[in-house]
Amino acid sequence: MDKFIIRGGKRLSGRVKISGAKNATLALMPAALLAGGTYRLKDTPVLRDVATMSALLRTMGVKVEAHDGVLTLETSGVHRFEAPYEHVKKMRASVYVLGPLLARYGRAKVSLPGGCAWGPRPVNLHIEGLRKLGATIELDKGYIIAHADRLQGARIHFDVSSVGATGNIMMAAVLARGSTVIQNAAIEPEITALAQFLVAMGAKIQGVGTNRLEIEGVDVLHAADADTIPDRIEAGTFLVAAAITRGEVTLERINPEHLTAVITRLEDAGCAVVTTPTSLTIKAPEELRGVDVTAAIYPGFPTDMQAQWTALMAVAKGTSVVTDSIYLDRFKHVPELIRLGAEIELKENAAIVRGSSRLTGAKVMSTDLRASASLILAGLVAEGMTEVLRVYHIDRGYEAIEQKLRAIGADIERVSGEEF
Ligand code: UD1
Numbered sequence: 001m002d003k004f005i006i007r008g009g010k011r012l013s014g015r016v017k018i019s020g021a022k023n024a025t026l027a028l029m030p031a032a033l034l035a036g037g038t039y040r041l042k043d044t045p046v047l048r049d050v051a052t053m054s055a056l057l058r059t060m061g062v063k064v065e066a067h068d069g070v071l072t073l074e075t076s077g078v079h080r081f082e083a084p085y086e087h088v089k090k091m092r093a094s095v096y097v098l099g100p101l102l103a104r105y106g107r108a109k110v111s112l113p114g115g116c117a118w119g120p121r122p123v124n125l126h127i128e129g130l131r132k133l134g135a136t137i138e139l140d141k142g143y144i145i146a147h148a149d150r151l152q153g154a155r156i157h158f159d160v161s162s163v164g165a166t167g168n169i170m171m172a173a174v175l176a177r178g179s180t181v182i183q184n185a186a187i188e189p190e191i192t193a194l195a196q197f198l199v200a201m202g203a204k205i206q207g208v209g210t211n212r213l214e215i216e217g218v219d220v221l222h223a224a225d226a227d228t229i230p231d232r233i234e235a236g237t238f239l240v241a242a243a244i245t246r247g248e249v250t251l252e253r254i255n256p257e258h259l260t261a262v263i264t265r266l267e268d269a270g271c272a273v274v275t276t277p278t279s280l281t282i283k284a285p286e287e288l289r290g291v292d293v294t295a296a297i298y299p300g301f302p303t304d305m306q307a308q309w310t311a312l313m314a315v316a317k318g319t320s321v322v323t324d325s326i327y328l329d330r331f332k333h334v335p336e337l338i339r340l341g342a343e344i345e346l347k348e349n350a351a352i353v354r355g356s357s358r359l360t361g362a363k364v365m366s367t368d369l370r371a372s373a374s375l376i377l378a379g380l381v382a383e384g385m386t387e388v389l390r391v392y393h394i395d396r397g398y399e400a401i402e403q404k405l406r407a408i409g410a411d412i413e414r415v416s417g418e419e420f
Contacts (some may be wrong), residue, residue, distance in 0.1 A: 002395075004381035004388040004402060007411040008361060012247035014408035016256045018235045019045040019399040020228030024190040026093040026196050027167045028226055029053045029073065032062070033100035034175060035201060036076035037223025043253075044071035044228055045399040048092050048392070056087040056094055060101075075223070078105070085111040085142060088319075091396070092116060093163065095123055098144060099172035102135055108146045112139065117368040119329035125165035129156050133169070133176055153178030153217055161186050161211065161297045166195050174203035176217040185213045188298040189258045193229045200224035230260040233304045234398060235280075237373050239263075240308045243271050243284040243407065244315060244381045248407055250281040253374065261301040265291050265309070269316060288312065289353045291322035307333040307374035313353040314342035315381055323350040333371035336364040340378050340386065361386040366393040372396065379408055 020043035024268070028052070032039045044050060044066065054064040054071075060081065063074035081101045082152045088094040088111035101108035113123060127137050127144065134152040138145045153176045156169060166186040171194075175178035185191070187209060195208040204216040235254045242249035243266055243351045256263065258276040263280070269284035290313055297301040302327040313320040315335060316337050324330050327347040339362050340343055343354035355392040361384035366372035379386030388394075394401055 001067060002391050002414050002416050004376060004391050005415055006361070006376065006388065008359070008380055008382040008384065008386060009247060010380070010409050012242050012245045012380070012405070012408045012410060013251055015252055016238050016404050016408060017252045018230045018238070019043070019233040021082050022049055022397045023192055024051055024092075024193045024229050025071070025161070026053055027096060027190055027194040029057060029071070029229070030100050031098040031171055031194060031197055031201070031302045032073045032075045032223070033057070033060070033078060033097060034104050034171060035077070035221035035223055039073040039075070039223050040075070040225040041071040041223070042227045043069055045231065047399055048396045049093065049232055052091045053093065055238055056097065059084070059087075060097075068318055078362055080189035081105050081108050083110040086372065092121060092405045093164070094316065095126065095333035096167060096171070098126060098131065098146065098394065099170070099199070099218050102130060102146050102150055103172045103209060106148055106150070106213050109143070110144045110146075111166045112142050117332055123164070125158055125160065125162050126168045128181055129165055129169040130172055132156050133172055151176035151217075153215070153229055154181040155181045158185070163188050163191055166191050170195060170198065170205070170213060170215065173215040173217060174198050174205070174221065178217055179362045179404070180215045180217070182213040183211070183213070185211045186297065187211050189229055189232065193226070197224065197226045201274065211267050217353070229258075230254045233302060234260045235259055236302065236305045237308050237377070237398070237406070239266060239280075239282050240377055241380060241410075242282045243269065243288060243333050244312050244377050246284045246286055247408070248281070248283040248352040250279060252280065253347050254280055256280050261299055262271055262305055265293055265301065269312070277404070288315040288316035290318035290353070294323040303330060304370050306330060307370040308377055309338060310334065310341075310344065310351050311377040312354060313372040314357055314378065316355040317358065318355055320353050320355060321350050322353060332367040336367070336371070336375055337378055339364055342378070360381065360384055363387045363389060366390040369393050369397045376401070376412070380405070
């Protein structure tokens, strides 16, 4: 297990190229199960989660190769329709294979994901939606066992807007007989990217990018290529890295539109932000102001940026309240930030952060992907040396984060070893 050693206090400055979006890639890859053929996904990031999805698809008979940022999937030989617990427990997005397998092959056996480090993460909406489309679904020994002769279009209304359920139902409905309407669909950019990919494969989807999707099922789809959208959470994390170190950084290959909620809060905190259609430059002030945020569904402030924002608020002036309305228990980073000297109190689903604290280096433990990111950010500004243990979490979702941070002036190194 690797760890990071960070010596804080360096102001970051320079340019960073943002990688393709993890959460878009994890939706596009299983979509390739919907039609046999060769798919090329450009700008695919090199991440552990992408490796996990590749391994899962390989067990089903998909040929997967990565070369120079292009992931090639050959899906003509799919012969197994199962996502075993060993894969799903590593990465919940494995559940994305359920809709495509069911739609194309009429059956799927997918392990129930269970909870995760920050609490329960149900898949009831995925199951209810597929049942609406005519699937027979049983839960047996921890597995979702689904069958359908041919799925039938239906009207689906999600009580909660869910990224995963929208993706899964959309992938099932594109091959169903007749039309499906999904109301209160997720409008996260990664779902829009998935819808556009499905359209490129021959799907008929109206309302792409809105919360009402109308899908007219077709009999067959065909393989297609995609350019992966930039990772808005990686970008947001680097913006906070610039802000927390009072730096000046330009991000390249991004879509600032996807980051509006984060950019406006950074401006409220005193940062100057200049955008072009594909880049963004942030200049941080000497003293940041505390700004409350509430993580909510897109286009709200992303829950995947909540931990990083909490770290930033620990060194801003005044008290700020960071609330998560999506995952009420997603605060595993807080006790670790407190070990670095942050003053944070948890009240239900909110962190009350008394800012301007001087952070000091210590050993801290990663618990999940975004919590790890928040600890690295805190380490960048903490006095002395911070050791972030169990960084395998960070490798799930950030491509070469220490190299990218080093290139803009951070003092961070990865140390490999067993005992961490
Ligand atoms: C996706 C992202 C994750 C992000 C999250 C919210 C991927 C691979 N992961 O996760 O990084 O944090 O969106 O932006 O894209 N819910 C139910 N029943 C369900 C499904 C969800 O009640 O069947 C609830 C969840 O508990 C949560 C809310 O819906 O409160 C949103 O979750 P959802 O959008 O489904 O998250 P994921 O797709 O798992």
